[in-house]
Amino acid sequence: MRDLFAVFRRELGGYFATPLAYVFIVMFLFVTGIFTFFVGNFFARGQADLKAFFLYLPWLYLFFLPAISMRLWAEERKGGTIELLLTLPVGIGTAVLGKFLAAWAFTGIALALTFPLWLTIGWLGSPDHGVVLAGYIGSLLMAGGYLAIGSCISAMTKNQVIAFVVSVVVCFAFSVAGSPMVTSFFVGWTPQVVLDAIASFSFLQHFGAITDGVIDLRDVIFFISLIALWLFANAVVVDANKAG
Amino acid sequence: MEAMVDVRNVVRRFGSFLAVDDVSFGVGRGEVIGFLGPNGAGKSTTMKMITGFLLPSAGAINVGGYDVVADPIEAKRNIGYLPEGAPAYPDMTSRQFLNFIADIRHLDGPVRRRRLDLVIEQTHIGDVLDQPIDTLSKGYKRRVGLAQAILHDPPILVLDEPTDGLDPNQKHEMRGLIGSMAAEKAIIISTHILEEVEAICTRAIIISHGRLVAEGWPEAEGWRLGDLQVEPGRLDAAFRQITGAAA
Incomplete structure (x- = not known):
């Protein structure tokens, strides 16, 4: 537990030690603002809710979150510090989890800083605060999914750009798993069970269900187990490098 | 002597390349082992296996009473490690x-x-x-x-080229520091500087092409290195003879 916290703190500190954290947060807030107000027609909708914000968030996450996760392992491999980390008395599981939690916490900070949007709708009308809260919880869970994928992919390379690009593609596949773009590729030659299974991996569907204000345990379990699975794969990748 | 580090018949392959080939040695408390060998001989690979960064392909390594594969965390608690390049x-x-x-x-x-x-x-x-x-x-x-x-x-220190990149004064100080810790620890250092071996090591191990080709230790006059009797200050000639012959 103590080791986990030490790894977590070092990693989170790593984001704020460079301008990266500040640039990321400013850009994230700027872009979410643009999408919510201009692309999402926040005012014209005349609704006191954050639908316009949550509608575009998955697509912004698709590019912003791999930029957060890309450094987690690739940077350590490139700089040789992975040799230091893995020869300290810290389990691989602890290192993987500590790093992931740091990235997740950082994302949580950026997400929390969108609170003026919530204040705005509260001031303009009388929103259903439960639905908004559900949206934020769903966003955080979905972010965890993207970051776990990105962390695992980061462990496979020394090159942060490769980690970024591959993560975007894999995260995109998970985002749209339920859409015709993906399913039409499988229709006709795969049984319905497989189609349903592929579609059930869709981030957008699970996220959409939560932002509608219904926190279904199944959607929560989906994201949690997805995170667990990718982090397990992450640990396997790091461990495999030892036996190489 | 109490063996703090015990390396037994260790082999390490990278694909088809044999980086470390059946190396065995032990290090006891109070010893400073100088790890010598040409670049690419397998010194760093052996150190990475002792410290648990790489797993041996075969053989066993025991550190402070713990097997590095079975009890990696306990083994790592006993070691202080300076990796190559000091990341x-x-x-x-x-x-x-x-x-x-x-x-x-x-x-x-x-x-x-x-x-x-x-x-x-x-x-x-x-x-x-x-x-x-x-x-x-x-x-x-x-x-x-x-x-x-x-x-x-830590009771065990593994230092991969600790004096690389230091100026002569800093080198001297580093050697003094390592020497001052030598009595109560088991220390393994790798180096290319043979005068360093003469200055601080109690034993030398020469590795070439992944194999342990010679051991050496100081004697009343100079050093014994494998079969060679070496005059003080002439270690590098003997080193060339041993590693050149093995190449």
Whole structure:
């Protein structure tokens, strides 16, 4: 537990030690603002809710979150510090989890800083605060999914750009798993069970269900187990490098 | 002598390349082993296996009574390791970095303060504590790496080229520091500098092409290196003869 916290703190500190954290947060807030107000027609909708914000968030996450996760392992491999980390008395599981939690916490900070949007709708009308809260919880869970994928992919390379690009593609596949773009590729030659299974991996569907204000345990379990699975794969990748 | 590090018939392959080929040796308390060999001979690979960064393909390594494969965490608690090139987190200051290591090494309260103060003094890094590590010179970086390795006062020290990149004065100091810790620890250092071996090592192991080709130790006059009787200051000629013949 103590080791986990030490790894977590070092990693989170790593984001704020460079301008990266500040640039990321400013850009994230700027872009979410643009999408919510201009692309999402926040005012014209005349609704006191954050639908316009949550509608575009998955697509912004698709590019912003791999930029957060890309450094987690690739940077350590490139700089040789992975040799230091893995020869300290810290389990691989602890290192993987500590790093992931740091990235997740950082994302949580950026997400929390969108609170003026919530204040705005509260001031303009009388929103259903439960639905908004559900949206934020769903966003955080979905972010965890993207970051776990990105962390695992980061462990496979020394090159942060490769980690970024591959993560975007894999995260995109998970985002749209339920859409015709993906399913039409499988229709006709795969049984319905497989189609349903592929579609059930869709981030957008699970996220959409939560932002509608219904926190279904199944959607929560989906994201949690997805995170667990990718982090397990992450640990396997790091461990495999030892036996190489 | 109590063996602190025991390397038995260790083999390491990278694909079809045999980096370490059936190497065995032991290191006891009070010994300073000099690990010699041409570049690419398998010195660093052997050190990475002792410290648990790489797994041996075959053979066994025991560190402070713990098998590095079966009990990696316990084995790692007993070791202080300075990896080749002294990697450290570039964005952290030396102070933050050492505090992180102290957290991971579970050092608390007065012990933590005492150890931090002592290693900072021993490695002479007091002036650069609040500088980010990536702004440090090679010599300072190496010393921060050494401070990290000795912070928890480990019974076993593994130092991969600890004096590389240091100026002659710093080299002299580093050797003095290693020498001062030698009595109560088991120390393994790799180096290309043979005068260093003469200055601080109690034993030398020469590795070439992954195989242990010779052992050496100081005698009343000069050194014995494999079958060779070496006059003081003439180790490098003997080294060339041994590693050249094996090539």
